[in-house]
Amino acid sequence: MTTMNICVLGAGAWGTALAIQAARAGHDVTLWGRDAAAMAAMRVGRRNPYLPDSDLPAALALTADRGEAIAHAAQGLTIVATPMSGLRETLAALPAAQRVLWLCKGFEAGTGRLGHEIARELQPSMRVGVLSGPSFAQEVAAGRPTALVAASEDADLARAAVEAFHGDRLRVYTSVDPVGVEVGGAVKNVLAIAVGVCDGLSHAAPDAPGLNARAALITRGLAEMMRLGLALGARPETFMGLSGLGDLVLTATGDLSRNRRVGLMLAEGLALPDILARLGHVAEGVYSAPTVLDRARAVGVDMPITEGMVALLDGRLRADQAVALLMSRDARAE
Numbered sequence: 055m056t057t058m059n060i061c062v063l064g065a066g067a068w069g070t071a072l073a074i075q076a077a078r079a080g081h082d083v084t085l086w087g088r089d090a091a092a093m094a095a096m097r098v099g100r101r102n103p104y105l106p107d108s109d110l111p112a113a114l115a116l117t118a119d120r121g122e123a124i125a126h127a128a129q130g131l132t133i134v135a136t137p138m139s140g141l142r143e144t145l146a147a148l149p150a151a152q153r154v155l156w157l158c159k160g161f162e163a164g165t166g167r168l169g170h171e172i173a174r175e176l177q178p179s180m181r182v183g184v185l186s187g188p189s190f191a192q193e194v195a196a197g198r199p200t201a202l203v204a205a206s207e208d209a210d211l212a213r214a215a216v217e218a219f220h221g222d223r224l225r226v227y228t229s230v231d232p233v234g235v236e237v238g239g240a241v242k243n244v245l246a247i248a249v250g251v252c253d254g255l256s257h258a259a260p261d262a263p264g265l266n267a268r269a270a271l272i273t274r275g276l277a278e279m280m281r282l283g284l285a286l287g288a289r290p291e292t293f294m295g296l297s298g299l300g301d302l303v304l305t306a307t308g309d310l311s312r313n314r315r316v317g318l319m320l321a322e323g324l325a326l327p328d329i330l331a332r333l334g335h336v337a338e339g340v341y342s343a344p345t346v347l348d349r350a351r352a353v354g355v356d357m358p359i360t361e362g363m364v365a366l367l368d369g370r371l372r373a374d375q376a377v378a379l380l381m382s383r384d385a386r387a388e
């Protein structure tokens with residue numbers, strides 16, 4: 055293995071977990087976080103409060119100086135690990151020669167753009183890609199087996215992602231379909247909210263939605279994700295892979311998912327601001343849902359589950375009404 059200089063920009067749960075993974079693999083890793091006091095505390099305690107059960111490897115460098123972190127990876131690999139809302143600003147701050155992978159999953163609020171579309175707008179010559187797939191940060195930090203997919207039009211960049219993270223606990227597959235990988239990652243978050251709502255309602259009454267409804271939502275959700283992806287130019291097989299079906303199953307059914315937990319709490323009748331305060335982490339589906347729907351409408355794609363979630367998140371429908379609306383749709387061919 056060749057040792058690589060890697061910087062991870064964003065010290066939340068996922069950036070920290072992958073920084074731990076790359077440092078354990080023997081790379082020279084610098085993790086940047088924007089909160090200087092939090093980074094100083096992490097330097098002393100060797101823990102990130104987002105991942106309270108995982109020690110930070112001694113060799114992992116921690117900084118609140120973004121320029122220093124970027125310079126460290128000038129010849130290596132830069133990982134953008136901010137939420138979707140920070141991707142634009144972070145990409146704009148990078149030199150064009152930097153090789154960059156981002157981890158965020160969503161459509162940008164306001165513009166409705168995917169990560170690769172933002173990169174094309176800001177840094178057309180930059181070598182870029184996305185790392186996605188079913189992966190709770192806590193499990194990766196704990197060294198539990200995980201498989202990811204690195205997607206880029208630049209084969210060398212996808213190979214660099216494999217070199218940075220692939221190991222006996224973390225497999226990294228490559229893909230040449232960043233559009234499909236990004237659409238999967240963005241839409242599954244909205245669908246996970248929907249499945250959380252369904253599961254949260256399941257004890258409300260003997261005829262409440264149960265396991266049958268959950269399986270139907272996941273399957274029809276996958277169809278909805280795929281319709282949008284194909285309309286945006288993705289390859290159909292990508293949706294059967296790790297970033298599509300894989301991440302949808304994980305996020306919709308795994309209680310570590312923040313998006314699923316948003317759905318469970320909406321089903322309890324909690325207000326969205328209270329839910330987000332309780333979560334303490336980003337739940338991208340909340341911010342992406344309206345933009346997923348806007349993009350779908352712009353290309354003439356029907357996304358009824360997403361539409362129901364947008365109405366619920368807006369406060370136009372209650373949780374039970376959003377689910378009832380899906381059941382009241384006209385019969386059609388699968």
Ligand SMILES: NC(=O)C1=CN([C@@H]2O[C@H](COP(=O)(O)OP(=O)(O)OC[C@H]3O[C@@H](n4cnc5c(N)ncnc54)[C@H](O)[C@@H]3O)[C@@H](O)[C@H]2O)C=CC1
Pocket residue numbers: 063064065066067068069087088104135136137138139140141143157158159160189190191192334335336338
């Ligand atoms: N946590 C997980 O298991 C996984 C998360 N992801 C994705 O990774 C992205 C980040 O998620 P997490 O790390 O889990 O979020 P988190 O909520 O744990 O942490 C987000 C961190 O980003 C920082 N941040 C926010 N805006 C920023 C900006 N503009 N510049 C710099 N830092 C900024 C916050 O201060 C916070 O430390 C999201 O898009 C999420 O969907 C993807 C796979 C797994």
Ligand SMILES: O=C(CO)COP(=O)(O)O
Pocket residue numbers: 159187188189190243246301304305310311312313314336337338
């Ligand atoms: O993307 C994830 C797992 O692959 C994390 O999902 P949540 O953001 O819903 O926790």
